[in-house]
Amino acid sequence: MILLRRLADTNKINLRQFKAVITNSDIHTNSVLQKTNKEDFLKVDIQGNELRFPNVWLRDNCRCEQCFHLSAKSRILELNKFNVNVKVKDVIREETSIQVIWDDEHLSRYSLNWLKLRSFTPQEQLKYTNELYRPVKTPWHGNDFHKVCTRHDYKEILDSDAALYRWLLDLSTYGVALVQNAPQSEAALDKIVERIGFTKRTHYGVKFVVENVANTSNVAYLSSNLQMHVDLPYYEYCPGVNMLHCLVQTLGEGGENLLSDGHFAASYMKEHHPAEYKLLIDTEVEWSDVGVEHGNEFFKLYRSPVISLDRHGQIKRINFSVPQRGSHFPCPIEIVKPWYEAHNLFYELNKKFAAKFKTKVGDILVFDNIRLLHGRNAYEDKSDNVRKLIGAYLDWDEIYSRFRCLKAKLYPIEGI
Ligand SMILES: [Zn+2]
Numbered sequence: 001m002i003l004l005r006r007l008a009d010t011n012k013i014n015l016r017q018f019k020a021v022i023t024n025s026d027i028h029t030n031s032v033l034q035k036t037n038k039e040d041f042l043k044v045d046i047q048g049n050e051l052r053f054p055n056v057w058l059r060d061n062c063r064c065e066q067c068f069h070l071s072a073k074s075r076i077l078e079l080n081k082f083n084v085n086v087k088v089k090d091v092i093r094e095e096t097s098i099q100v101i102w103d104d105e106h107l108s109r110y111s112l113n114w115l116k117l118r119s120f121t122p123q124e125q126l127k128y129t130n131e132l133y134r135p136v137k138t139p140w141h142g143n144d145f146h147k148v149c150t151r152h153d154y155k156e157i158l159d160s161d162a163a164l165y166r167w168l169l170d171l172s173t174y175g176v177a178l179v180q181n182a183p184q185s186e187a188a189l190d191k192i193v194e195r196i197g198f199t200k201r202t203h204y205g206v207k208f209v210v211e212n213v214a215n216t217s218n219v220a221y222l223s224s225n226l227q228m229h230v231d232l233p234y235y236e237y238c239p240g241v242n243m244l245h246c247l248v249q250t251l252g253e254g255g256e257n258l259l260s261d262g263h264f265a266a267s268y269m270k271e272h273h274p275a276e277y278k279l280l281i282d283t284e285v286e287w288s289d290v291g292v293e294h295g296n297e298f299f300k301l302y303r304s305p306v307i308s309l310d311r312h313g314q315i316k317r318i319n320f321s322v323p324q325r326g327s328h329f330p331c332p333i334e335i336v337k338p339w340y341e342a343h344n345l346f347y348e349l350n351k352k353f354a355a356k357f358k359t360k361v362g363d364i365l366v367f368d369n370i371r372l373l374h375g376r377n378a379y380e381d382k383s384d385n386v387r388k389l390i391g392a393y394l395d396w397d398e399i400y401s402r403f404r405c406l407k408a409k410l411y412p413i414e415g416i
Contacts, residue, residue: 042088044098046116053115058100059086061118062108113415132404132413135172137371139264145355148174154182154364157192164195165406167366168399171241175261175368182245182362189245189392192364197398200239202232203289203298210244210389228258228350228375229321231393234287234300238317239393242369246359248388254379255387260354262318262371266307268349276342280306283339287319288326303330306346317370320346369393 041052060077062068067077083104092099097111117128130136140148150170156163157179170177182188189207193199199206232238249255269277282305289300308317329336350373359365367374379387408416 039087042091042100044112044115046112046119051115051119051121053118053120055086055088056084058108058110059083059102059106061110062106063110063114064106064108067108111415115415117413117415132407132416134400135169135403137175137263138173139267140174140261141264142260142353142355145259145357149176149178149355150174152177152179154179154188154192154362157195161406162410165403165410168196168403168406171366171368172399172403175263175371176259177366178359179364179366180360180362182364184247184361186247186390189243189364189390193243193392193394196394196402200393200395202235202239202393203293203296203300205294207390207392210391211387225378226376227322228260228347228354228373229324230262230318230373231321231369232289232300232324233304233319233321234289234302234324234326236302237395238302238319239369240396241366241394241399242374243364243366243392243394244359245364245390246361246388247390248386249359249361250379250385250387252380252385254377256356256358256377257365258351258354258356258373258375258377259367260350260373262307262320262350262373263315265346265349265353265373266315266318268353269346273342273345276338276345277307279335279339279342280346281309283331283335285319286326286328286330287321287324288328289324301326306343315371318373320350320373368396370396 040055042055042058044051044053060075060082062077067075069076087103088100089103089105090101092101096113097109098115100108100110102108116124119125138148150166152163152167152170157167167177167179179192182192186207230238231242266277266280269280284303284305287300287302287304289298291298304317304319306319307315308319310316331339354373354375356377379385407413
């Protein structure tokens with residue numbers, strides 16, 4: 001603890017923030033940290049702020065042609081010649097950059113903007129994370145759905161990078177964004193997917209049709225109530241985003257979409273029902289899908305808690321699906337009943353916080369499949385009251401990649 005405080009002091013950062021980045025490997029990390037000393041850092045004054053950069057990191061990120069391939073934008077220095085104890089011999093300050101002469105006479109130049117964007121201060125690191133790595137997610141209650149679910153025009157997304165950027169930003173922030181005025185064609189989804197990258201293919205196909213099917217392989221293809229769930233939790237690489245293009249909508253009662261922000265429900269649960277929340281973040285469940293589709297047999301299994309957290313304690317992924325939760329439960333027997341109570345509470349909260357609405361013909365409902373739960377109210381399947389959706393999945397990797405390309409082009413960040 002004393003060591004932590006001393007390190008936090010010397011680094012002039014908040015102790016709480018510092019502890020947050022120290023993980024379970026504390027003991028190992030601390031013994032490694034003890035080895036670093038003042039000479040291992042270079043101080044650079046950038047716009048009145050004294051920023052510190054580790055020598056080893058600077059040397060590793062030299063942008064000269066021997067160390068960095070410009071067109072591949074990749075490091076090419078040879079690790080077997082790399083000295084982690086490299087020392088600075090001299091620094092020459094220029095107007096917008098610095099030149100560093102290393103103890104082996106190698107010369108590196110760094111632009112001040114480039115350095116500033118890579119600052120090691122927690123504030124600057126957080127700013128970069130939120131601006132370029134991944135936008136901050138804003139949790140919402142279903143009552144605010146009309147405000148958070150922004151509308152975007154199909155043709156504008158095809159024609160304008162700015163419109164595409166706004167749509168992807170809203171989708172990543174709120175986990176939902178509606179595309180309107182799509183042509184009434186089964187191929188309409190393809191064009192919009194091409195603006196991002198490519199679809200995520202699953203055993204249900206590149207695209208899938210949601211309509212009432214007798215003897216179905218999936219409960220989504222029925223007209224009865226479809227309980228709120230996420231799609232395909234039995235995939236380790238679970239599709240990140242679900243796109244549902246409404247081609248035919250029921251005229252009568254029923255068939256409404258239900259959407260709930262699993263992050264909102266989880267935060268509520270963490271605050272008001274911490275013991276139940278803990279059961280859902282700690283207990284692994286076996287998600288499963290076994291069957292045959294288009295002649296292909298599948299036997300998918302994946303183990304993960306209902307609420308998966310990352311190493312910072314932030315929600316990484318929500319898994320929830322009553323039909324696709326397997327009967328094998330790889331947990332101690334005493335956990336089972338309390339887990340069911342917690343699981344049911346999570347479902348009740350999602351129902352309570354859900355938005356209810358009905359998409360129109362030409363709408364493409366796009367939502368975060370590892371964050372939101374979705375479902376549908378029952379409808380009466382008659383010849384004059386049918387419903388048909390075309391669906392496709394996308395990976396968040398592709399969406400974030402397109403988002404960053406657009407951001408760099410439309411709103412350049414200095415030093416990127
Ligand atoms: Zn170099």
